[in-house]
Every structure is written in structure tokens, then in C-alpha cells.
Amino acid sequence: MRKSSPIYVTKPELPPLDEFIPYLRDIWDRRVLTNGGPYHERLEHALQAYLGVDHIALFCNGTIALVTALQSLRITGEVITTPYSFVATAHSLVWNGIKPVFVDVDEHTLNLDPSRIEAAITPQTTAIMPVHCYGHPCDTEGIQQIADAYNLKVIYDAAHAFGVERNGDSILTHGDLSVLSFHATKVFNTFEGGAIVCPDDRTKARIDRLKNFGHAGETTVVAPGINGKMSEFNAALGLLQLKHLDSALARRSEIDALYRGRLGAVKGIQCLGTAGESRANHAYFPILVKPDYPLSRDALNEHLKDHGINPRRYFYPLISEFPMYRGLPSANSNNLPVATAASQQVLCLPIYPDLSSGDVEEICTIIASAK
Numbered sequence: 001m002r003k004s005s006p007i008y009v010t011k012p013e014l015p016p017l018d019e020f021i022p023y024l025r026d027i028w029d030r031r032v033l034t035n036g037g038p039y040h041e042r043l044e045h046a047l048q049a050y051l052g053v054d055h056i057a058l059f060c061n062g063t064i065a066l067v068t069a070l071q072s073l074r075i076t077g078e079v080i081t082t083p084y085s086f087v088a089t090a091h092s093l094v095w096n097g098i099k100p101v102f103v104d105v106d107e108h109t110l111n112l113d114p115s116r117i118e119a120a121i122t123p124q125t126t127a128i129m130p131v132h133c134y135g136h137p138c139d140t141e142g143i144q145q146i147a148d149a150y151n152l153k154v155i156y157d158a159a160h161a162f163g164v165e166r167n168g169d170s171i172l173t174h175g176d177l178s179v180l181s182f183h184a185t186k187v188f189n190t191f192e193g194g195a196i197v198c199p200d201d202r203t204k205a206r207i208d209r210l211k212n213f214g215h216a217g218e219t220t221v222v223a224p225g226i227n228g229k230m231s232e233f234n235a236a237l238g239l240l241q242l243k244h245l246d247s248a249l250a251r252r253s254e255i256d257a258l259y260r261g262r263l264g265a266v267k268g269i270q271c272l273g274t275a276g277e278s279r280a281n282h283a284y285f286p287i288l289v290k291p292d293y294p295l296s297r298d299a300l301n302e303h304l305k306d307h308g309i310n311p312r313r314y315f316y317p318l319i320s321e322f323p324m325y326r327g328l329p330s331a332n333s334n335n336l337p338v339a340t341a342a343s344q345q346v347l348c349l350p351i352y353p354d355l356s357s358g359d360v361e362e363i364c365t366i367i368a369s370a371k
């Protein structure tokens, strides 16, 4: 057992408290607590600039943002999605009365495999909801080609993909909408929070109405909207977090390189690669524990826990294995061989800016010396 405190897969980033106090004092003075106040507006503009996107609508969390994204495009019927994600991806469909149809993932990226989508399309299919898993970009071109051929909408669950760029452009501008999460465990957090990145003013106006009960004015309600608003507290915190983000991302990148350097030569361990991003966010550090490693994935997980290191089996079980989904025909593991194998082999190692290089060394030594 480690003499120092246990290490978890992530540790939320927080700015110095001293820097937050003036923001709080200002909110207290103004008495504007929510409903699109000045911090909400400033954070939207700051995120547009930071992420390189034209329109963004802030939310109270990523799940309500996903639910609202589907509402804003009036998606119904069936939606093709990945089983290899956090359960909120599929839940957002069910909250809209939509049937999830699971399609297997690509073995290299663990993202939705475009070559398998076509076979899952039925007359009821209206959209595709892929996930940029671990912040590794999907094959957005392959997915868009199929969407165009069958007139389907594409909504990306981009909860892991904050700040990710490919060829110098934000990954968040692909498809019809992209949804972010600012949950405490994510690369950029507002304690709880989320956002929808959308292409134009009209879509943003519709999303802004839907997140505010469908209000289009003091006495006009045009849709059965929800309460998805981000408060001034969370928005102010986000503004402050943004100031420290570049140094946090730089440290994540160093840790990623340390792991790759040490684990690259360990037999039976495969560090999952990137997917061609020109700017990665190193949100996660997933490894595959292959059959030629001395321990199974679950045994390595326990072994690390015995040493006070707490990795996570993201994503095990698959979404399609949970009781409310496993009865669907598309949830059958024969339909999802790649995702099923990955969920039995993957382990996400601790990665966060506060993690010391010594701790990374220790984790790698435990993994390299296991018998």
C-alpha cells in the first residue's frame, strides 16, 4: 500500500480560490444569479474564441444538453449510436422516446465504425449519434457521407473532446451539432455544466429557447422546453478555469508522453493511439491489457488498487449490457464484437495536471513488474 494518499483516475482541476472571490463578490453585488447574466454571456464568447467555433449555448450539464440537442433537431424514431460510451449517450435518446440502435466501433479508435452504419439503417432512422471517445476524433468524413446519402442528422457527443483540433480546426464543427460536458471529471469543468456547439444564429436561438422552458418572451411559450440553464456561479468559474487551461493541457501532454515512454515496451500492454488530431486534450490515458500480458485486465485493476492506484474500466460494462438496453436486438454481443472485446481489455490510467512524474513512474513500474 502507498504511504501517501490514494491516486484516482482523475482529480478535478480548480483555480486558486483567491482568484474566484472577486467573481463571487461581483455576483453577490449584482444579484443576477442565472437566466443569461453577464458571466454567462462572457463565458459563451470566451469559449467561442478558445474553441474556434461560431456559436455555443451553455447548459447546466452535458446530459440535458444532449437531450435538448435532439429536441432542437426534432429527432424521432431510431438513432444509430455507439455502445462504447458513458451511459448518458443512450439515455438522452430514451428521454426523447427514441430507440437507440447500437453499431460496433472501429478497433483502432474505438469510435463508431462508419462501415457498419449502413446495415443498421431502417426507414425509422433519423440520425446518428457518435462519440469522440477519449477525445480521439471520429471518422467524421465517413460518417457524414452516410448521413448525406440517407438524409440523417449527426449529433456528436463531444463530452470528451473539449479543445481537440484536427488539421488545425476544431473537431466540434462537424455534423449538425456537438455536445460538450463540463462535469467535474472532464478536462474543462464548471463543477457541473455543458454546452451545444451549433452552426448558426437561428439554431442557437431555438436551443436557447428550449433550455429556458420554451420561452420566446415574457408571455410567449413556443415549445415544451426544459430548464437547462447554466447559473452565473458556474459561468464565472468557467471563465476563470479557462485562464489556467493551457498550462493544464500542457501538463497532461507531458504525463501522456511519460506513460507512452515507459509502457510502450511492456509486453501485452498497448497504449491506445491518437486518431490524427493536431491538438489533443489528453483527457484520458486508455491502455489495452492484451492476452499476452501476465494478468487479465481485471486482475491488473485489482493489483493497482492494492497499491492505492485507482484506474477505471471506461467503458465496462458496455451501454448495451445495462438492463434497460440489453433486450434490444442491436445490443447482442455478436453484433458488437469489437466493443465487447475492448470493454474487457481497456483500463484508463490516472491522468490529471496534479499527478506527479514520480507517481506516473510508480504506476508504470507496478504495471511493468506484474507477474
Ligand SMILES: *Cc1c(COP(=O)(O)O)cnc(C)c1O
Binding pocket: 061, 062, 063, 064, 085, 086, 088, 089, 131, 157, 159, 160, 180, 181, 182, 183, 193, 194
Ligand atoms: C460525461 C459524459 C456525458 C454526460 O455529461 P454530464 O455533464 O455529466 O451530464 C455524456 N457523454 C459522455 C461520453 C460523457 O463522458
